[in-house]
Amino acid sequence: MTESFAAPVLRSGTALSFHYVPVPAESAAALLAAGTRRVVATMNGHAARRAIVTHEGAPVLIVGRGLMRDVGVREGETVFCDVVPDPEPDRVDLGDELEAVLADDTEAADRFFGFTTGRQRSMASYVTGAKRTETRLRRALELAHKLRTHTLYGDLHGE
Numbered sequence: 001m002t003e004s005f006a007a008p009v010l011r012s013g014t015a016l017s018f019h020y021v022p023v024p025a026e027s028a029a030a031l032l033a034a035g036t037r038r039v040v041a042t043m044n045g046h047a048a049r050r051a052i053v054t055h056e057g058a059p060v061l062i063v064g065r066g067l068m069r070d071v072g073v074r075e076g077e078t079v080f081c082d083v084v085p086d087p088e089p090d091r092v093d094l095g096d097e098l099e100a101v102l103a104d105d106t107e108a109a110d111r112f113f114g115f116t117t118g119r120q121r122s123m124a125s126y127v128t129g130a131k132r133t134e135t136r137l138r139r140a141l142e143l144a145h146k147l148r149t150h151t152l153y154g155d156l157h158g159e
Helices: 025-033 065-071 095-104 106-112 117-128 133-149
Strands: 003-008 019-022 038-043 046-055 058-062 078-085
Touching: 003 019, 003 025, 025 046, 025 058, 025 078, 046 065, 095 106, 095 117, 095 133, 106 133, 117 133
Parallel strands: none
Antiparallel strands: 003 078, 019 058, 038 046, 038 078, 046 058
16 A cells, blocks of 8 residues: 655644654554554655654654755645555664674663653654764664663653
8 A cells, every 4th residue: 555645744833843744634544544653664765764743733754854855855846655554564774883882781772672662752752853973873872871871852760
């Protein structure tokens, strides 16, 4: 099942601003009816794993600035999308730096892999979203420390 469409890259007007690509309602309905929420979206020839989410009542794909750079589009420009169900919907792309840090820190790794896939994906995105290798490594090390010491945002006083 492949859904193909062209849509502009838009920016939300909310306090937590982000870029997104609207998904035509009929395309989203076909994917969601088949039980698909996680997709591989090929945008202008560049594949990226994404989730179909709802923004202001409409289905969208969130696109960060890094992906926009990779795809070669700016806000307001049209992107051509082919969207297929993700064959590995629970896959989390850790990136080289986080993978290496977790391989060396079993205590942090045990806690990391104990979280839900969505939480793992969120933490990995924080690390892999940095442009420079040095920044990704620093973020991976900081994350491992917070995992090990139970000082992540939301942890209750180091418990």
